[in-house]
Amino acid sequence: MCVIEETFFLNPPARVTNPPRPRSTALFRRYVANSPFGRWPQNTSTYQGFYLMSPKGGDLGGIFGITRKDKAEALMVAALDKSKKSGARVAGAGTRLFAALVGVAIVAWLGGYAISTQLLFPAPPPTGDLFEVPSVRGLGLASARERLAGAGLQLGVIDSLLHPSVPQSLIVGQSPLPGQVATPNSPVRVTLSLGPQMRSVPDVTTLDEDRARILLESSGFVVSIDTAHAQVPRGRVVEIFPPPDTIVALPAGIRMVISLGPPMVPMPSVLGLAEEEAVQLLDSLGLVVSDVQEVFRFGRDQGIVVEQEPAAYSELERGSEVQLSVGRRGRPKEH
Numbered sequence: 001m002c003v004i005e006e007t008f009f010l011n012p013p014a015r016v017t018n019p020p021r022p023r024s025t026a027l028f029r030r031y032v033a034n035s036p037f038g039r040w041p042q043n044t045s046t047y048q049g050f051y052l053m054s055p056k057g058g059d060l061g062g063i064f065g066i067t068r069k070d071k072a073e074a075l076m077v078a079a080l081d082k083s084k085k086s087g088a089r090v091a092g093a094g095t096r097l098f099a100a101l102v103g104v105a106i107v108a109w110l111g112g113y114a115i116s117t118q119l120l121f122p123a124p125p126p127t128g129d130l131f132e133v134p135s136v137r138g139l140g141l142a143s144a145r146e147r148l149a150g151a152g153l154q155l156g157v158i159d160s161l162l163h164p165s166v167p168q169s170l171i172v173g174q175s176p177l178p179g180q181v182a183t184p185n186s187p188v189r190v191t192l193s194l195g196p197q198m199r200s201v202p203d204v205t206t207l208d209e210d211r212a213r214i215l216l217e218s219s220g221f222v223v224s225i226d227t228a229h230a231q232v233p234r235g236r237v238v239e240i241f242p243p244p245d246t247i248v249a250l251p252a253g254i255r256m257v258i259s260l261g262p263p264m265v266p267m268p269s270v271l272g273l274a275e276e277e278a279v280q281l282l283d284s285l286g287l288v289v290s291d292v293q294e295v296f297r298f299g300r301d302q303g304i305v306v307e308q309e310p311a312a313y314s315e316l317e318r319g320s321e322v323q324l325s326v327g328r329r330g331r332p333k334e335h
Contacts, residue, residue, distance in 0.1 A: 133188060135178035136171050141192070144171055148188055156187025160194050164251060168195030196249035203244035205237050209258050212237045220250040226257045234261035262317045269312035270305050275326045278305045286318035297327030 131152040136144035145155045159173075166172050173191035176182055199220060204212035209225070216223050230238045238257040242248060265285050270278035279289050295306060307325035310316065 129183055130181040131184060131186075133174075133176045133178055133180050133182055136174055136188070136190060137178075138166075139171050140169055141171075141190075144190060152184045153182060153186055153188050156189045159189070159191040161191060162195070162197050163193040164196045164249070166193040166195070168193055198247055199250055199252075201240065201242050201244050201246045201248060201252075201254065203240075204256070205239060205244070207237055208235050209237065209256070212240075212256060216254050216256075220252075221254045222251050224253060224255045226255060227260050228257050229261065229263035230257075230259040231262055232259045234259055262319075264315040265318055265320070267308075267310050267312055267314040267316055267322070270308055270324065271312075273305050274303055275305060275324070278308075278324060282322055287316060287320055287322050289324060290321035291323045293323070293325045294328040295325050301327030303327065 133153065134147050134151045136147055139147065141155070141158070148155055161172070163172055170193050171190045172193045175189045176186075182188075197220070201221070202215060202219065204215055207215070213223050228238060232238060236259045238259045240257070241255045242252075265287060267287070268281060268285065270281060273281070275292060279292075282289055293307075297304075297306065304327050305324050306327050309323040310320075
């Protein structure tokens with residue numbers, strides 16, 4: 001008994017962790033009262049171990065009054081202490097993992113910073129080693145090469161493209177741009193004009209307005225429209241300018257003349273005119289007198305136009321037919 005007490009209860013605890021439940025407290029009070037040392041256990045696990053050391057029906061249980069129920073309660077408390085210790089170990093592992101992730105993030109940031117500053121955005125060369133890039137736009141290749149050499153640079157890659165306004169073989173673009181700086185003997189890339197694209201004007205005089213417009217605009221032409229009366233159906237292309245098969249530089253303007261149909265003639269009033277006079281007037285307007293009928297009239301209406309068809313002021317196409325009625329004395333002539 002004394003050996004066990006000396007083993008488990010040599011020093012009083014600085015503080016008690018995981019205080020025992022009331023039943024366990026009563027048990028310890030009973031033990032302390034019977035103990036010659038009067039010492040409190042070091043910690044909860046110590047007296048739990050003390051409980052567990054008491055065998056079933058053993059002397060210790062008999063001496064200190066430890067029942068089976070007390071042993072079961074001590075086992076539960078021991079399991080709780082073990083769970084808390086495991087949680088502490090998990091928390092410690094989580095802390096170490098977090099520290100490792102922070103370290104990896106710092107290393108990655110430092111690596112990215114080194115790459116961006118050394119490879120992607122290197123520090124500019126010293127100011128004394130930079131030359132200003134001159135403009136070579138509008139020059140030919142020979143003149144551009146000479147100007148760049150005088151500035152301490154050289155002609156680089158030569159690109160080309162079609163340009164609607166810059167003549168062929170002249171430079172329309174460069175890189176670096178004029179006014180920027182470059183190191184000695186750096187190449188300057190230029191773009192050379194191939195001139196405008198040339199195309200033949202298609203013949204659309206047999207098409208209507210909509211089809212002709214689609215064909216011309218899809219070929220790169222800019223279409224404008226005029227109208228005029230013509231002896232072709234209304235809405236059809238009469239002529240185009242420039243004429244068909246002309247070679248022009250794109251984008252070129254094309255003017256189409258669209259027919260309004262044959263010209264219209266206002267029907268004049270010929271009532272009261274002599275027959276011959278009326279026929280001459282209508283003929284001068286492009287109208288054809290197709291029929292002259294005689295009607296019975298007294299007095300002054302002899303040989304005078306008294307009726308006309310169509311009526312005066314009607315809009316007629318050239319070549320339209322007109323019928324007249326002329327006054328006659330006596331029986332009308334049979335036609």
